[in-house]
Amino acid sequence: xxxxxxxxxxxxLITILILFVVVVISNEVVYRSSIPKNFTESNWDGNWxxxxxxxxxxxxxxxxxxxxxxxxxxxxxxxxxxxxLYKPGQNKTxxxxxxxxxxxFNGNNIGQKGRxxxxxxxxxxxxxxxxxxxxxxxxxxxxxxxxxxIEISGEYDSSYPxxxxxxxxxxx
Numbered sequence: 001x002x003x004x005x006x007x008x009x010x011x012x013l014i015t016i017l018i019l020f021v022v023v024v025i026s027n028e029v030v031y032r033s034s035i036p037k038n039f040t041e042s043n044w045d046g047n048w049x050x051x052x053x054x055x056x057x058x059x060x061x062x063x064x065x066x067x068x069x070x071x072x073x074x075x076x077x078x079x080x081x082x083x084x085l086y087k088p089g090q091n092k093t094x095x096x097x098x099x100x101x102x103x104x105f106n107g108n109n110i111g112q113k114g115r116x117x118x119x120x121x122x123x124x125x126x127x128x129x130x131x132x133x134x135x136x137x138x139x140x141x142x143x144x145x146x147x148x149x150i151e152i153s154g155e156y157d158s159s160y161p162x163x164x165x166x167x168x169x170x171x172x
Contacts, residue, residue, distance in 0.1 A: 027082040027089075031059055034091050039077050046169035048078075048156065053163065055085045060169060062096055064152075071099040076131065086161070098129025100145065127152050136160045141167060 042061045050056035062076040076096040080087040102125065125145040132138050136159075143154020150171040157164050 023082060030082060030089050031079050034079065035061060035077060036093065038075070042077075043172050044152070044169045045172055046152075046167060048165055048167040050163050050165040052165065053085060055083055056163070056165075057081050057084055060167065062169070064098075064169075071097065073097045092133060094131045094133055096129050096131045098127065098141070100125040100127055102126070125149075127154060143167065 039061050042063045044064050045059070045061045047059050048057060058081050059079040060076060061079075063074050065072045065074075074096045075093060077091060077093050079091045080089065082089045127141065127143040127145055129141040130139065138160070139156055139158045141154060141156045143152050145152045152167075152169040154167060155164065156167055
């Protein structure tokens with residue numbers, strides 16, 4: 001009886017593992033096949049994850065100019081993962097507008113005043129961007145570019161649907 005129970009548990013776990021691998025591979029295939037041709041030369045890709053809703057996440061593909069001293073506008077491709085509870089497998093192309101700064105824009109989340117970087121030799125740059133999806137959804141991004149200039153990470157705040165989460169972009 002105990003051996004039979006262990007065999008059933010083993011088969012269930014193997015089945016779950018196989019389904020997980022199939023879903024992950026399928027998600028990557030759907031994502032790659034849905035990327036428009038004009039995004040093949042994009043220089044940043046990454047992901048986003050909702051902090052408010054379980055299983056709502058996706059991928060991002062965009063081009064951010066190398067000149068970090070001015071405002072920029074960039075076409076951005078947003079993809080919702082297949083397991084996302086909101087718009088699974090769907091994608092959108094929107095315009096992202098943003099800029100980089102040596103000081104934090106609005107202080108931190110607890111209302112402290114913004115201050116300049118303490119290390120003037122640092123290459124860290126604060127990132128602020130926004131986009132409008134078109135159905136009333138407006139998303140604001142606040143983050144920081146790392147010292148090496150190859151990663152931007154931070155938080156986003158979305159309206160309609162109301163959501164907060166994190167994002168990470170990596171230079172290709």
